[in-house]
Every structure is written in structure tokens, then in C-alpha cells.
Amino acid sequence: MTARLNARSTDPHAPPAAARGLANQTNPMGQGIDLQRVTKTYSRGGETLRVLDELDLAMEAGHFYALMGPSGSGKTTLLNLIGALDSPDSGHVVVGGEDISRLGRGELADWRAANVGFVFQGFNLIPVLSALENVSLPLALTPLSRSQRRERAEYALELVGLADRMSHRPRQLSGGQEQRCAIARAIVTDPAFLLADEPTGDLDRESADQVLELLRRLNSDLGKTILMVTHDPHAAESAQRVVQLDKGRLLGVTDRAEAAH
Amino acid sequence: MDLARLVWRNLGRRKLRTTLTMASLVVAFFLLCTLRSLVTTLQSGADAASASRLIVQSAVSLFVDLPQSYQSKIATVEGIEHMSKWQWFGGYYQEPRNRFAQFAVDPEETLTIYPEMQVIDGSVEDFYANRRGVLIGEGLVEQFGWKVGDTVPILPELFPHPDGVGVAWEFQVAAVYRPTQRNFDAKMFMFHWDYFEDTVKAGSGEAPGVGTYILKLAQGVEPTSVMASVDALFENGPQRVQATSESEFQKQFVTMFGNVPFFVSTIGGGVLIAILLAVINTMLMAGREQTHDIGIMKALGFSDGDVVRVLAQQSLLICVLGGALGIGLAKLAEPGIADAVGAMFGGYEVKRGTMLFGAALTVALGVFAGFAPAWRAARLQTVDALASKD
Numbered sequence: 001m002t003a004r005l006n007a008r009s010t011d012p013h014a015p016p017a018a019a020r021g022l023a024n025q026t027n028p029m030g031q032g033i034d035l036q037r038v039t040k041t042y043s044r045g046g047e048t049l050r051v052l053d054e055l056d057l058a059m060e061a062g063h064f065y066a067l068m069g070p071s072g073s074g075k076t077t078l079l080n081l082i083g084a085l086d087s088p089d090s091g092h093v094v095v096g097g098e099d100i101s102r103l104g105r106g107e108l109a110d111w112r113a114a115n116v117g118f119v120f121q122g123f124n125l126i127p128v129l130s131a132l133e134n135v136s137l138p139l140a141l142t143p144l145s146r147s148q149r150r151e152r153a154e155y156a157l158e159l160v161g162l163a164d165r166m167s168h169r170p171r172q173l174s175g176g177q178e179q180r181c182a183i184a185r186a187i188v189t190d191p192a193f194l195l196a197d198e199p200t201g202d203l204d205r206e207s208a209d210q211v212l213e214l215l216r217r218l219n220s221d222l223g224k225t226i227l228m229v230t231h232d233p234h235a236a237e238s239a240q241r242v243v244q245l246d247k248g249r250l251l252g253v254t255d256r257a258e259a260a261h
Numbered sequence: 262m263d264l265a266r267l268v269w270r271n272l273g274r275r276k277l278r279t280t281l282t283m284a285s286l287v288v289a290f291f292l293l294c295t296l297r298s299l300v301t302t303l304q305s306g307a308d309a310a311s312a313s314r315l316i317v318q319s320a321v322s323l324f325v326d327l328p329q330s331y332q333s334k335i336a337t338v339e340g341i342e343h344m345s346k347w348q349w350f351g352g353y354y355q356e357p358r359n360r361f362a363q364f365a366v367d368p369e370e371t372l373t374i375y376p377e378m379q380v381i382d383g384s385v386e387d388f389y390a391n392r393r394g395v396l397i398g399e400g401l402v403e404q405f406g407w408k409v410g411d412t413v414p415i416l417p418e419l420f421p422h423p424d425g426v427g428v429a430w431e432f433q434v435a436a437v438y439r440p441t442q443r444n445f446d447a448k449m450f451m452f453h454w455d456y457f458e459d460t461v462k463a464g465s466g467e468a469p470g471v472g473t474y475i476l477k478l479a480q481g482v483e484p485t486s487v488m489a490s491v492d493a494l495f496e497n498g499p500q501r502v503q504a505t506s507e508s509e510f511q512k513q514f515v516t517m518f519g520n521v522p523f524f525v526s527t528i529g530g531g532v533l534i535a536i537l538l539a540v541i542n543t544m545l546m547a548g549r550e551q552t553h554d555i556g557i558m559k560a561l562g563f564s565d566g567d568v569v570r571v572l573a574q575q576s577l578l579i580c581v582l583g584g585a586l587g588i589g590l591a592k593l594a595e596p597g598i599a600d601a602v603g604a605m606f607g608g609y610e611v612k613r614g615t616m617l618f619g620a621a622l623t624v625a626l627g628v629f630a631g632f633a634p635a636w637r638a639a640r641l642q643t644v645d646a647l648a649s650k651d
Contacts, residue, residue, distance in 0.1 A: 080644055085559075085560055086644050106564055106566075109563065109564040109565070110562065112560065112561070118560050124553075126554050127274075128267070128270035129266075129267065137558075137561060138561045140263055189562075
């Protein structure tokens with residue numbers, strides 16, 4: 001995968017990713033993610049669970065973060081709040097300079113479409129659509145023409161090494177291929193932020209390494225800000241910084257390069 | 262990739278269920294259009310009736326004959342231009358299933374009263390001149406292959422032949438008419454009153470009664486005053502009559518079979534409600550199955566309105582496709598059904614209005630059936646939808 005991305009970026013005849021519309025939005029307004037006293041609770045069986053407890057956290061744009069912590073520590077909830085899939089009970093979630101905790105349902109949908117790409121543990125591809133159709137689905141929300149959408153989706157699939165699997169349905173792909181297809185879908189609209197929830201959780205080691213390498217390249221080559229929830233220390237090694245959560249509170253943020261010294 | 266393709270692909274997600282739902286829609290809309298066409302055919306007979314024609318029958322029942330002597334009395338009422346005796350003969354050709362409307366009539370008067378009958382084969386003169394001559398509708402030519410000059414035996418059920426029971430009356434085809442209006446019966450069989458009366462007399466010794474008198478009013482004459490005058494003539498007997506407009510007579514004739522329009526409409530309504538429930542059930546199941554996909558769409562940035570449109574379009578597409586096939590099938594089956602029910606529902610036709618009504622119903626059904634799953638999808642929280650299992 002690395003070789004393929006490098007080949008793309010060094011091929012003098014191939015258009016650069018930016019020209020194909022996949023590396024334009026790298027650092028909107030020069031700002032990353034800022035969570036201010038964010039609280040989120042859930043009610044389960046009459047009991048109120050405080051999943052995030054007045055969390056303060058700042059993450060810089062253009063970096064690759066791993067969110068780690070035990071089950072129930074609030075990692076996925078945090079990712080959902082940053083991705084505007086859910087709303088906090090209190091506090092502010094500011095992403096790319098926009099306080100998304102103040103946005104309404106419709107505005108949040110528009111914001112997601114423009115700014116965030118999701119990669120899920122279970123891939124979450126639509127089973128009745130081919131790989132190419134899955135990847136081009138988010139482009140239906142853009143003003144691009146049909147041919148432009150197709151061209152861009154094909155390029156995204158080429159980028160993740162699935163040029164020969166475009167017409168395959170998800171069930172005709174391996175787990176690793178499905179996840180790479182999901183990554184292609186996540187980047188096809190050129191979002192500034194990629195949010196990945198246990199992206200290697202359902203994959204074998206080889207496929208997991210391919211996916212992690214791909215995420216690293218998307219961060220380093222295309223400048224995407226990546227937040228990856230993971231339990232796996234090996235996966236977390238791909239990130240530049242590791243955010244540790246426990247019981248809805250921040251334990252700390254570790255810069256892996258600094259820690260190595 | 263656009264959402265229309267996703268809508269189409271979602272229909273193929275459960276092919277058997279989609280096929281069965283569409284098949285039930287095809288059957289339902291075929292039935293609806295056919296039943297409605299039967300009702301409109303019945304009503305169109307009354308609608309197409311001429312305002313200047315009146316029917317005089319016994320006040321007791323259509324099955325009670327009137328004396329022939331009434332003809333001269335009725336003729337004295339001012340405003341009546343033409344009048345013909347009519348008697349229902351009630352026979353069949355070769356087999357009891359070959360029944361059609363046979364009437365003994367006054368030939369010249371009848372053709373004057375009913376300009377809707379345009380002679381297309383043989384001639385009016387031959388019909389007038391030939392005592393055994395018969396004027397038939399082209400529908401009978403198509404059904405039995407008769408042609409001008411053929412001798413046609415009709416086995417009687419009400420008026421036995423003087424030569425004995427089971428002996429057929431013989432008629433000769435003198436002319437063939439084509440209705441100038443679609444809803445005018447193209448399968449009538451009309452023969453000379455004189456031949457009818459003489460034959461009946463030869464057997465029973467008595468002149469036959471008259472089933473109905475058909476009156477044609479002069480232009481500008483008020484029908485209600487003529488009806489009142491005719492009724493008044495026989496108020497003191499020996500037998501009271503009821504003069505009605507042709508339209509009213511048609512309606513009464515239909516109600517002889519019970520309230521057919523109500524009965525048929527009720528069946529149609531029942532079919533519609535049953536199919537509505539079936540389609541709602543199908544769409545709810547489809548909506549539930551697609552909960553996870555709805556979560557994916559919302560996570561990708563599609564709005565609540567977008568997912569509502571996807572589910573509503575699925576419902577619309579399935580209803581419109583099934584409905585269109587059903588309506589088309591009803592139109593295709595029109596000639597066959599017209600032949601099968603022609604004796605009772607002459608001029609059966611699946612009209613444009615019926616097809617448009619069916620088309621409007623398919624859209625309404627699609628919108629209504631898609632509403633519940635679409636509403637549910639719109640209200641779904643993205644994280645909840647994503648957490649659902651396929």
C-alpha cells in the first residue's frame with residue numbers, strides 16, 4: 001500500500017492527489033479539535049451513566065491521534081461527539097473552528113458531509129451497492145457532475161489499492177478490502193478529519209497493518225487529521241500522539257516521538 | 262452514484278418479498294380497475310341515455326306486461342313523436358350459455374327512436390320488408406359468425422313455438438348495426454312485432470302483452486309533463502303504468518340485480534384496504550432492515566429529508582410499478598372481459614378516467630405506505646441506527 005501511494009505521488013504523469021480533489025482540505029481555519037468541559041450521560045435501565053465527565057481536550061490539526069482506554073472509558077462516545085454523530089449534554093465541541101455543539105440536526109448533517117470521514121470497525125458499507133457505488137455515495141451530496149463523481153471515486157479506490165475491485169459488492173471483498181473501501185469512502189469528499197473507530201478490530205494482522213499504513217500515509221501525504229479509537233497498542237503505534245481516557249476523564253496525552261527520547 | 266440507484270438496489274434486497282408484494286399490487290389494481298369499470302359501465306348506460314326518450318312499463322313490475330291497447334291511448338298525449346312496443350323474448354342460440362338481448366319491436370319506429378344504431382351490412386329496407394327479418398348488433402356477428410341472409414334459430418324460454426316445446430323460432434339476418442356510441446349494446450337482436458304476435462297467437466290464441474313502450478318526444482317537450490300525462494291516463498286501471506326517463510329506467514334495471522355499484526365498490530374498497538395494509542407491512546419491514554444503512558447515510562452527511570426521500574421513493578416505486586402493471590393488465594384484458602360480461606355489462610370498457618384514478622391511487626398508496634417507515638427513519642438517532650444489527 002505504501003509503495004502504491006508513493007508511486008502515485010512520485011509518478012510525474014499522474015495528477016497529484018490535490019488536483020484530484022482529495023488533499024485540498026487539510027487544515028480548515030488552521031484549527032484542530034477543542035473540547036471544553038464536555039459531559040455526556042446515557043440512561044440505561046433507569047440508571048444514569050456519566051460516560052464523559054467535564055472533559056477538556058485539545059488536539060492539533062494535521063496530527064494522527066490514537067484514543068485509548070479500557071472499555072467504557074468513553075472513547076467511542078468522544079469520537080461520536082467530535083464527528084457530530086451525537087451531542088453533548090453540556091460543554092463545547094469545537095472542531096476546525098466551528099462549535100458543533102451549537103448546531104441543529106440539519107446543520108450537523110451538512111457539517112459532517114463537508115468535514116468528517118468515518119471509518120468503522122464493522123466497515124459499514126451498504127451491502128446492495130458495489131465498492132465504487134459505496135465510495136461515490138457521499139459525493140451525491142456535492143455539486144459534482146456524475147462523471148466527476150465517478151472519476152473521483154475511482155481515484156479514491158485506486159489510492160487504497162482497490163482499482164480491480166470496483167464492481168464488487170462488499171460481501172465479495174475480504175475484511176481488509178472492505179475496510180480499505182470504507183477508507184476510500186471516508187476520504188472521497190476530502191474531509192479535514194478522519195475518525196476511525198477500531199478500524200483494525202475485525203481484521204487479521206496483515207490486513208490490519210495494511211489499513212494502519214494507509215491511515216499513516218493519509219496523514220503524512222494528504223495532511224488529514226486522524227483520530228483513531230483502538231484497544232490495540234500495536235495499532236496505537238501508528239499514531240503520533242496517544243490520548244488516554246478512563247471513566248470519562250482524560251488521563252493524559254502522550255507524544256510518541258517525545259516519549260521515545 | 263445517485264440516490265435513485267440506491268432506491269432501486271434496495272428493492273432488490275429481498276427479491277422474493279418485493280416480487281410477491283408487487284404481484285399482490287398487480288392483482289389488486291387489476292381487480293380495482295376491472296370492478297370500477299363494471300360500475301362505470303353500468304352508470305354510463307344511464308348517463309348516455311337520451312333525455313328525449315321515455316320508457317313506459319307496468320307500475321307493478323317490469324315483469325308484468327301491459328295491454329297492446331294502451332298504445333293508441335298513449336299516442337294521444339301531446340309531445341310524443343314516435344312510439345314502439347318492445348317485448349323481451351328471452352331465448353338462446355343453440356346452448357343456454359349463448360344468451361343475449363332479443364326484443365320484438367316495431368321496426369321502423371325503433372330505428373327512428375334509436376339513431377345510435379347505424380346499419381353497416383344488409384339494409385334497413387330488407388329488415389322492414391322481411392317479416393322474419395332480424396336486425397342484429399355487430400357484436401353478435403363477431404361472437405357467432407352470422408352474416409346477412411343466415412337463418413338463425415332461437416330456442417324460446419318464455420314464448421314457446423306453436424309447433425311445440427323445444428322448437429326454435431327461426432329468423433333471418435336482414436341487417437347488422439354498429440352502435441355510434443360505445444356504451445350502446447352491440448349485441449341486441451331485434452325482430453318484427455307482427456311476426457312475434459302472429460306466432461304467439463297461433464300457439465296460445467292470445468295476443469302477447471307489451472313489456473315496455475318506448476317513447477320519443479318531440480324537440481323541446483318537457484319530459485316530466487309527458488310522464489305525468491301518461492301516468493294519469495291509466496290511474497284508474499285496468500293496469501297502472503309508470504313512465505320514466507330512459508336514464509331512470511337504466512338505473513332501475515341495474516338495481517334489479519341488487520345494488521350492484523355499491524356491492525362492487527365495497528369489494529374494491531376492501532381490496533384497496535387489504536393491499537394498503539400489506540404494502541405498509543412490507544415497507545415497515547424494509548425500513549427496519551435498512552436501519553443500519555440509514556445510520557450509515559446519516560453518518561456520511563445525508564439529512565433526515567434525504568433518508569425520508571429514499572424510503573418514500575422505494576414505497577412509491579414498488580406501488581407505481583405494481584399498480585401500473587395491474588392497470589395495464591386490466592386494459593389488456595378488456596376485450597376478454599367485455600365478451601364475458603357483455604350480456605349484463607354491455608359496452609364494458611376500462612376508461613381513461615379509471616386508469617387515471619388507478620394511477621392516482623398507486624401514488625397515494627405509495628406515499629401513505631412509505632410514510633410510517635420514512636417517519637421512523639427521520640427520527641432515528643445516527644448512533645442508534647449504526648448500532649442496530651442488519
